[in-house]
Amino acid sequence: MAIGEKRDYYEVLDVHRNASETEIKKAFRKVAIQHHPDKNPGDKAAEDRFKEATEAYEVLSDPQKRAQYDQYGHAGVSGAGGFSGGGFGGFGAGTPFGDIFGDIFGDIFGGAGAGRNRAQGRRGDDLLYNMEISFEEAAFGVEKKIEVPFAKRCVSCNGSGSKPGTDPKVCPTCRGAGQVRYQQGFFSVSKTCGQCNGEGKVVDDPCPDCSGKGSTKDTKTLSVKIPGGVETGSRLKVTGEGGQGKGGPNGDLYVAINVNEHAIFQREDNNVICEIPISFIQASLGCELEVPTLDGKVAMKIPDGTQSGKIYRLKGKGIPSLQGYGRGDQLVVIRIETPTNLNKKQKDLLEEFARISGEDVYPMKKGFLDKVMDFIS
Numbered sequence: 001m002a003i004g005e006k007r008d009y010y011e012v013l014d015v016h017r018n019a020s021e022t023e024i025k026k027a028f029r030k031v032a033i034q035h036h037p038d039k040n041p042g043d044k045a046a047e048d049r050f051k052e053a054t055e056a057y058e059v060l061s062d063p064q065k066r067a068q069y070d071q072y073g074h075a076g077v078s079g080a081g082g083f084s085g086g087g088f089g090g091f092g093a094g095t096p097f098g099d100i101f102g103d104i105f106g107d108i109f110g111g112a113g114a115g116r117n118r119a120q121g122r123r124g125d126d127l128l129y130n131m132e133i134s135f136e137e138a139a140f141g142v143e144k145k146i147e148v149p150f151a152k153r154c155v156s157c158n159g160s161g162s163k164p165g166t167d168p169k170v171c172p173t174c175r176g177a178g179q180v181r182y183q184q185g186f187f188s189v190s191k192t193c194g195q196c197n198g199e200g201k202v203v204d205d206p207c208p209d210c211s212g213k214g215s216t217k218d219t220k221t222l223s224v225k226i227p228g229g230v231e232t233g234s235r236l237k238v239t240g241e242g243g244q245g246k247g248g249p250n251g252d253l254y255v256a257i258n259v260n261e262h263a264i265f266q267r268e269d270n271n272v273i274c275e276i277p278i279s280f281i282q283a284s285l286g287c288e289l290e291v292p293t294l295d296g297k298v299a300m301k302i303p304d305g306t307q308s309g310k311i312y313r314l315k316g317k318g319i320p321s322l323q324g325y326g327r328g329d330q331l332v333v334i335r336i337e338t339p340t341n342l343n344k345k346q347k348d349l350l351e352e353f354a355r356i357s358g359e360d361v362y363p364m365k366k367g368f369l370d371k372v373m374d375f376i377s
Contacts, residue, residue: 006074009056017070017126018251021061028057070237070254072230075322122198124151124251125243131255133226135262139272139294139319141228148222148253151215151244157207161214168201176200215244224255229322231267232259264292270319270328277335278302293317293330300332308336 010017013027031053033039040046059065059077068076129148153159162168170176174193178200181190192198206212222241230236234257242251259267266273276291286304290297295317302312311333318328342350 007052009060009069012052012056013060015060017254018123019060024057024060028053028061067237071235072322073233073235075229075231075234122245123248124245126251127242127253129253129255130258131224131226132258132260133230134260135265135267136294137226138230138257138259139228141226141230143223143225145221145223146255147219148241149217149219150242151213152218153244154207154210154214154216156209157214159214161203161207161210161212163205163207166205168199168203171196171200171202174200222253226255226257227322228320229270230257230259232257234322265294267319268331270321272318272328272330273333274330275333275335277337278306280336280338283307283334283336291330291332294319302334306334306336308334310334 010019013024013031015023015027019027032050035046035050035053037043037047037050059069065077127148127150129146131144131146133142133144154161156164160168171178171193173195174180178193178196178198179190180193193200196202203212207214210216222238224236224238226236236255236257238253238255240250241253244250264274272294274292276289278287278289282302283306284304286306287302289300289302291300291314293314298314298317300312300314311331314330314332316327317330320327339346
């Protein structure tokens with residue numbers, strides 16, 4: 001990970017992408033207790049870790065912000081989270097953390113919640129598809145057709161996993177509950193049954209077509225719309241196009257974007273940078289250039305006396321905003337090329353030019369020499 005690059009919010013809290021609100025709350029509480037500045041006075045690393053986790057929780061605990069983040073990554077929640085000013089506030093009313101220390105044991109103590117989860121079935125797995133697109137496609141958006149694998153319900157056993165004519169049996173370990181309960185001190189702790197993986201049933205005579213999995217592998221073609229303004233690291237969420245659920249909803253498909261480098265353009269936020277080489281004669285006398293942009297070529301006048309590194313701005317010729325309003329600019333950077341492989345006549349002319357020029361035509365050089373004299377005097 002590059003220096004300064006933000007970590008994935010799910011990684012920060014160490015939760016899966018389909019984690020529930022309760023799971024996210026528990027994960028943040030764990031980090032907050034461990035790294036809170038009041039508990040670690042003077043520990044900059046702990047303070048940074050707490051700050052990072054708080055920012056992640058603020059986004060993932062808000063359904064709207066989380067949906068934006070799931071679809072576009074950090075670019076989708078630019079400006080969300082973080083702190084302004086110094087110090088840290090408490091977890092009082094009116095903050096998104098007001099109830100972070102309450103109602104967090106419901107999923108691990110007792111069996112009522114576990115029974116409801118099993119009744120709802122098991123959600124399908126999420127899938128990740130890595131997509132490469134061109135610089136122009138990232139700028140203006142594109143629709144792509146992709147082939148993705150998926151597990152479809154086995155026709156032979158209708159998803160039960162058992163050989164046709166037979167049925168799964170009640171799990172002998174959990175007796176169909178999908179959970180096993182352990183006594184720990186004063187608490188009764190329920191965990192997912194390891195034998196049936198929470199299904200409550202086991203297959204003794206597996207279906208020969210799906211080997212008892214209840215599903216077979218297949219592929220499907222999807223049309224994915226990539227909005228203009230995405231960049232490398234953007235992530236799009238296609239709801240319900242992931243793995244097939246088993247008695248529960250399907251998982252989601254996440255499309256991770258990688259933008260190929262461009263031959264002449266570079267991106268900086270929503271601005272496009274283009275370096276244009278010109279000769280020292282063009283720079284000295286001024287000229288008119290045809291400058292490439294994402295919208296085609298435009299004419300640009302370069303005034304006489306232009307120095308190398310000078311930047312000219314073309315308004316509205318950059319990358320469209322991912323949020324759907326406005327565009328960045330194109331920054332044209334002038335690079336003056338020094339001629340090479342001069343013949344004798346060219347060298348003689350340049351030497352003559354140097355003799356008659358004097359220092360006044362080189363303001364940068366004269367200014368630098370004046371500074372040197374002041375320094376050594």
